[in-house]
Amino acid sequence: MKLEENSPRRKKYVRAVGPRLRILLFSVFVLFALLGANSAYLSSITFLEWFRGETYQNYFYQFMFLGHLVLGLLILLPVIFFGIFHIKNAWNRPNKRAASVGYGLFAISLILLFSGLALMRVEGFEIKNPELRSVMYWAHVITPFLAVWLYILHRLAGPKIKWKAGVSWAAAVGVVVVVMVALHTQDPRKWNVVGPKEGVKYFEPSLARTASGKFIPADTLMMDKYCQECHPDVYKGWFHSVHHFSSFNNEPYHFSITETRNKMLERDGNVKASRWCAGCHDPVPFFSGAFDDPKFDTRNHPTAHAGITCTVCHAITKVNSTKGNADYTIEEPVHYPFAKSDNALLRFINRQMVKAKPDFHKKTFLKPLHKKPDFCSTCHKVSIPFELNHYKEWLRGQNHYDNYHLSGVSGHGARSFYYPLKAVDNCNKCHMPLKDSEDFGADFFAGKEKGLKIHDHLFPGANTGIAHLRNEPDIVKVHEEFLKGSVVVDIFGVKEGGS
Structure with missing residues (x-):
């Protein structure tokens, strides 16, 4: 025991x-x-x-x-x-x-x-x-x-x-x-989508098309605030850009397009000819079907002030040609679930899905065509068609794309008198300069030693007028700094009998 x-x-x-x-x-x-x-x-x-x-x-x-x-x-x-x-x-x-x-x-x-x-x-x-x-x-x-x-x-x-x-x-x-x-x-x-009664003819005389031949909902094309959540620096640049103020929110354009619509209504009984302008300047009311209404409220309609939105540019799937006049195809993009939800939890889930697996988002909104100068030709090359002028089938308009392509800068202009040390094969290399950013999507474009960067969506260039009219002197300054040392004008006088 x-x-x-x-x-x-x-x-x-x-x-x-x-x-x-x-x-x-x-x-x-x-x-x-x-x-x-x-x-x-x-x-x-x-x-x-x-x-x-x-x-x-x-x-x-x-x-x-x-x-x-x-x-x-x-x-x-x-x-x-x-x-x-x-x-x-x-x-x-x-x-x-x-x-x-x-x-x-x-x-x-x-x-x-x-x-x-x-x-x-x-x-x-x-x-x-x-x-x-x-x-x-x-x-x-x-x-x-x-x-x-x-x-x-x-x-x-x-x-x-x-x-x-x-x-x-x-x-x-x-x-x-x-x-x-x-x-x-x-x-x-493809579920319950309403298409234009005229089919693809709805878009003429603009050369723009939707991939389905149907309208794209306005709210899908106006999701800039959604983009801002992950790309605040990109959004800030775009917000002050002329692309943003391309539509009825641009006073000089507002006067011009309103006058055009009034004249077309008086001449043709409708405003269809003004679609030629809308393919580039007013894509949101145009592709959502509101633009054709002669009584379209250019001051108060939500789509009238959208301009060229983030989605409009990044939802373009094809450049049909380099003829200009908005010759592109745009498609309603597929978003991750709950992208349009007003529920805070569902929006949080949506953001986490995008951040966790952004590959589909990247492929949807950034395609190889966005990195080529042909993409810019769609709206930076213009000709006036017969439907608008009732005079000739083709009248010359502004043409930035061909001027660039035929210049020495592009490396293609054999007749140019100026050649840079290295050709610039893309409009974006000058007009979308790199800037520091912690946005999602920022990358080591200039090398790791220089940190994460994005492309500036302000698109600095020659247009200081719109920023001046909007009383944005800091934006005017950015454009002016961009032009310093970039443009030289020789001024000389010719007089009769001079030697």
């Missing part, structure tokens, strides 16, 4: 995965299975885009990506708690190999989860450095494969794996992915 009292007590055996921990493990498996199916779909679309060089993401894809974020957040705490308690229960087990692999699996799982959290770029922890974000992205892509491999090794060193369940899960994932790809073809922009 005495011997029994003095003998050391045997420690109570604790299972590595007890009943309660098994419930937590089951929830991890369920969430991981759903994430696996979701990731298989997302990665298949990403691979397809890389392989074919085209964009396949659509509205359904964005909801699937939202599901990826939600599932990722849901699995975060269960994995952490399971890992901690499982290690606590099993750290002193004799099977050291299984334990070592388990530690590695837990570490890789944490890297996977927290790299995903970093990629979400939640306010206060926003990664704006593109190189650092790239490291996080590839860590998030590679670690799932490492986690699966380590899990198999972990289980091989311990209890047997139930391969049948794994194979069944993989087969189910395959079926789900096929269904998802079928749903992927849905495009909400």
Whole structure:
């Protein structure tokens, strides 16, 4: 009896995965299975885009990506708690190999989860450095494969794996992915869209077209404040630019276009000929269908003061030719879910989706055509058609594009008397100079040593008049500084009988 009292007590055996921990493990498996199916779909679309060089993401894809974020957040705490308690229960087990692999699996799982959290770029922890974000992205892509491999090794060193369940899960994932790809073809922009009664003729004599031949909702084209949330410096430059004040919010243009519409109404009985102006100056009322109304309120209608908005420029999908007169095709862009919501929570979700996976946003709003001078030709080259002048099929108008193209600056003007040391092959290299910025989208355009930069959307150039009329001396100063040393005018006099 005495011997029994003095003998050391045997420690109570604790299972590595007890009943309660098994419930937590089951929830991890369920969430991981759903994430696996979701990731298989997302990665298949990403691979397809890389392989074919085209964009396949659509509205359904964005909801699937939202599901990826939600599932990722849901699995975060269960994995952490399971890992901690499982290690606590099993750290002193004799099977050291299984334990070592388990530690590695837990570490890789944490890297996977927290790299995903970093990629979400939640306010206060926003990664704006593109190189650092790239490291996080590839860590998030590679670690799932490492986690699966380590899990198999972990289980091989311990209890047997139930391969049948794994194979069944993989087969189910395959079926789900096929269904998802079928749903992927849905495009909400085609739902209940009203088109112009005249079809493509609605846009004439402007050469502009919509990709669908139908109207684009005005609110879709007027989302500048939405853009400002992530691009405040770009927005500030655009806000003071002549592009912003291209429409009825520009007093000289307001006088000109109002007079034109009145004369056309008097001459033709309608204002259709003034569409020629609208393709470049008034795209929002034009593409939304409000412009053709002879009683269109040029002072108070919301679209009258929109100008050339962020979306208008960045939703152009094709430059049809370099004839000018707005010869481009514009498409209603696909936004991430809840982009137009007034609900604060839904808007937060939308922002996080864009910041977490901005590739689709970039491809939608920044295309190769935006980086070429031909893009500028659409509105910086003008000819007056017969529908407007009732005199000739073609009358010359202002033409900045050809002047640039035939100059020595472009590198194409053989007859030019001036050649820079290096040709400038893009209008934007001069008229969108780099400036320091911490905006999303800022990049090391000038090298890492010079920091993150954006292209100035003020478009400094020769027009100081509009800024002067708006009483913006600081903007006038920017344009003046841009022109200093850039333009030389030789003034000379010729008199009769002179030598």
